[in-house]
Structures are given as structure tokens and as C-alpha cells.
Amino acid sequence: MCKQTEEAKRAEEAEVTREESSNELSDSRPLILVADDEAVLRESIRYLLKDYFRIVEASNGLEALEAYEKHRPDVVLMDIMMPFMNGIEATREILKRDPDAIILAISAYSDKKGKEILEAGAKAILPKPFRRRELVEFIMKHINDGRATP
Numbered sequence: 001m002c003k004q005t006e007e008a009k010r011a012e013e014a015e016v017t018r019e020e021s022s023n024e025l026s027d028s029r030p031l032i033l034v035a036d037d038e039a040v041l042r043e044s045i046r047y048l049l050k051d052y053f054r055i056v057e058a059s060n061g062l063e064a065l066e067a068y069e070k071h072r073p074d075v076v077l078m079d080i081m082m083p084f085m086n087g088i089e090a091t092r093e094i095l096k097r098d099p100d101a102i103i104l105a106i107s108a109y110s111d112k113k114g115k116e117i118l119e120a121g122a123k124a125i126l127p128k129p130f131r132r133r134e135l136v137e138f139i140m141k142h143i144n145d146g147r148a149t150p
Contacts, residue, residue: 029054030143031071035064035087036079036106041128045077045106048132053139061085061093068094068101075139080107080117088113088120095121102142106130 034045035058046055056071058064060082068076076094080087091103105117105125114125123145126138 027054030074030139031056032139033058033064033067033071033073033076035059035061035067035076035082035090037082038079041079045135048135049139052136061087061090064090065093069097072098074102074143076101076103077106077139078103078117078122080105080113088117091117091120091122104138104142 030053032049032053033056034042036042036045037059039059042057042059046057049055056067056073058067062085064076064078064082064087065085067073076091078087078091082090085093087105087107091105094101094103103122105114105122106128107114107117107125108128118125123142124138126135130138
């Protein structure tokens with residue numbers, strides 16, 4: 001395949017991806033920001049939640065902060081241990097900008113680090129690993145609780 005054809009194909013694929021993202025973000029399902037440095041876990045969470053929620057992703061705390069500002073999701077699923085800015089600091093920064101943000105921690109570390117992210121303002125922690133039903137119920141409980149708060 002010639003170089004020009006490969007470039008055209010990549011441009012076309014990028015356009016399809018942008019259209020899919022645009023369509024995803026325009027429906028009425030709640031929007032979830034998944035912040036985790038493990039790409040495989042983000043992909044797994046997207047798969048588990050795709051029937052219930054719209055998803056945007058971040059691979060570190062700095063990206064989570066940017067994505068939160070851009071999309072204003074209904075819920076943030078925040079990993080604790082991430083590069084550049086960890087989930088604890090990202091939680092603090094998001095809540096400085098939006099005290100009503102619903103941030104839920106997802107982590108294999110539910111001891112000292114778990115306590116720290118709760119002190120930073122996360123509403124709860126869901127320990128990894130988890131099942132689809134647990135994750136969906138965990139998110140919906142906090143969405144419903146958040147809507148009930150004046």
C-alpha cells in the first residue's frame with residue numbers, strides 16, 4: 001500500500017472515531033469519567049459500562065482534571081495510584097473547581113491510600129477487582145444520592 005493511501009485511510013479512521021465520540025457524548029445516559037493509568041482496565045470498564053453510561057477516559061490525574069473541566073461528567077471513577085498527578089491530588093483539584101463533583105475511587109489500595117482519597121473528598125471506594133453489577137450499582141447509588149442532595 002502506498003504512503004498516500006495509508007495516510008488517507010488513517011485520516012478516514014480518525015474522522016469515524018471523532019463522529020462516534022460525538023454521537024456518544026450527545027445521548028442522555030449519564031457521563032462517567034474513568035481515570036486510570038492502566039489502558040486495559042479503562043477498556044474493561046468501558047466494556048462493562050457501555051450499555052448504561054457514556055464514557056470519557058483519562059490515563060493520569062492531569063488528564064482527569066482536563067477531562068473533568070471539558071466534559072463535566074456526572075461521576076468520576078478515580079484510580080488512586082497514577083503518574084504525573086495521583087488520584088488523591090486530582091480529587092482535591094476537581095473538588096476545588098466543583099465542590100459538587102461526585103468522585104468515586106476504584107483501587108486495589110483500600111488501606112492508607114484509600115483513607116487519603118476519602119479525606120480528599122471521594123465519596124466512596126470500590127475495591128478492585130469488581131464485577132459489572134457491583135460497578136453499575138456503585139455508580140447509580142451515588143448518582144441518585146447526588147441528585148437527591150439540594
